[in-house]
Amino acid sequence: MGKSYEHADAAPKTRVSRIRLPTIHDQGTHLPTSKVPLRIPAGRKFSALSLVRKGMTGGDWPLVWRHHELAPTYDVVIVGGGLHGLATAHYLAQNHGIANVAVIEKSYIGSGGSGRNTAIIRSNYLTPEGVAFYNRSVQLFEQLSQDLNFNVMFEQRGHMTLAHSDASLRTMRWRAEVNKVQGIDSQVIDPDEIAKLVPLMDVSANTRYPILGALWHPPGGIARHDAVVWTYARSADAAGVHLHMNTEVTGIEVKGDQVIGVQTSRGDISTPIVINCTAGWSSIISDMAGVKMPIHTRPLQAAVTEPVKAFLDPVIVSGSLHVYVSQTARGELVFGAATDPFASYSTRGSLEFIESLAGHVLQLMPSLAKMRLLRQWAGLCDMTPDFSPIIGPTPVGGFYVDVGWGTYGFKAGPVAGEQTAEAVATGRIPELIKAFQLDRFEKGALTGEKGAAAVGH
Amino acid sequence: MLLIECPHCGPRNGTEFTYSGKIQPRPVMKGSDFEARAEWRRYLYEEDNFAGFAKERWFHGNGCRKFLDIERHSVTNEISSVSPAGEAS
Ligand SMILES: Cc1cc2nc3c(=O)[nH]c(=O)nc-3n(C[C@H](O)[C@H](O)[C@H](O)COP(=O)(O)OP(=O)(O)OC[C@H]3O[C@@H](n4cnc5c(N)ncnc54)[C@H](O)[C@@H]3O)c2cc1C
Ligand SMILES: [Zn+2]
Secondary structure, three states: OOOOOOOHHHOOOOOOOOOOOOOOOOOOOOOOOOOOOOOOOOOOOOOHHHHHHHHHHOOOOOOOOOOOOOOOEOOEEEEOOOHHHHHHHHHHHHHHOOOOEEEEOOOOOOOOHHHOOOOEEOOOOOOHHHHHHHHHHHHHHHHHHHHHOOOOOOEOOOEEEEEOOHHHHHHHHHHHHHHHHOOOOOEEEOHHHHHHHOOOOOOOOOOOOOOOEEEEEOOOEEOOHHHHHHHHHHHHHHOOOEEEOOOOEEEEEEEOOEEEEEEEOOEEEEOOOEEEOOHHHHHHHHHHOOOOOOOEEEEEEEEEEOOOOOOOOOEEEEOOOOEEEEEOOOOOEEEEEEEOOOOOOOOOOOHHHHHHHHHHHHHHOHHHOOOOEEEEEEEEEEEOOOOOOEEEEOOOEOEEEEEOOOOOOOOOHHHHHHHHHHHHHHOOOOHHHHHHOOOHHHHOOOOOOHHHHOOOO | OOEEEEOOOEEEEHHHOEEEEEOOOOOOOOOOOHHHHHHHHHHHHOOOOOOOEEEEEEEOOOOOOOEEEEEEEOOOOOEEEEEEOOOOO
């Protein structure tokens, strides 16, 4: 059986003593997530003192964001109140002083993919553009709780992608090298090291798909996805952004080739700038502005077990077995797999999914056979042909998109919000998102991220 | 879960079939200038993705191994027609 002895001496001893190499993107030890310090009004800030005080007095916590009437005009209208729309609103206000902004959400905040994902965060992608982009997001995640005064429970427990074939081992070596060049902690490890990190894993040679090695990425991990959504909603609200829930965008008004307003279920708004942050629904919104996009929508399902004692530290992904698993801080095992096999806007779970998922999980960790599943659900993913997002302007003036997030947009929320806000505020396309422009499909300049994004999130 | 009424095999579980995308008119290539190539790229990448009934191509791999044209609603997954590929029903 082929084993990888590469970097055997560089095997991680414990996850705690992680040393992050300085990267070309490091501009100092502390990169603030926002340029202007966050102003959460007194009485609404979370602290040990406020916890004690509320505990003693039984006082209610203030609403995390407020309700507003729909104004007739805004400087910027963001469609979609998921992580990307809210992060964009936050950075527009914090980094660029643009706060006359509305976020229009047809349902409740975080009701789309942002409230349904499995919260995996990592930066060990395959293309240099992808690595630089997602690494910036990891850096923003590392400081998010501190900077935005909200515990998002980001735990860097490590991300492990298993190889069951020589071909995938080869791609992993390639990825590890691309990652290292950019200063990302990423290496190929062998089955013995895998067994040390995950004792329950079956690394024997007599399974159907023996494990030959893994790509090990210590800075990867998981966060509390709802908390990430809520912290951006709270800080955007504090900066003066209007969050409109239960408000559906039904049309986009374009005059000549310039956006002039949006129609919603609560009335019309005039605005010179509309940003489409609707992920799975994004081609419907772009169609309203007359912009065609290379996106098709697929459901992605996930499932969670009852909580058990903590036993699984890293996030485990197996591309060949189409399955990934992590254990939440509460003890539940969260499972996911590949997208459903056909395009759809339906968010119903299927029996086929659960059957194949359970089978594959048991191949990796047979001792989980008695675990019980609690729930299964689905969310919508906006798939692009090259497994990379589309962020920036479109042929219609004032109409921007931050879409094409497929199965990997949770980890990108902070950086996508930051970069989209910069593109809108400055009218220039920032370096980090140059490779992700809409016109790359017509120019034939696709990015080659499939090898690192197709199943692995 | 889908139940697909194959015109050759009868009602079968959707897992026997492979989805291969929407049926969209294929451009006739005229020359190889930028506009012709751009049109071809649009055909390759820009798939219709609206919410509603759409015509799609499927393959009955675990059955008759024939291609089919299926009209399916992208929100409810309701199937309104199935016919052999290329033969409008
Ligand atoms: C099961 C599952 C697991 C996933 N796991 C991971 C993971 O581990 N790691 C990772 O990085 N990514 C993961 N993803 C992907 C990630 O969840 C998404 O890419 C991300 O949440 C997209 O965020 P968003 O803010 O762009 O979109 P969303 O959160 O989907 O928000 C879009 C919003 O737009 C609203 N909207 C739609 N139409 C309209 C309209 N007409 N008017 C007003 N509002 C409208 C919707 O109601 C929705 O709230 C997963 C996705 C799923 C479904
Ligand atoms: Zn058949």
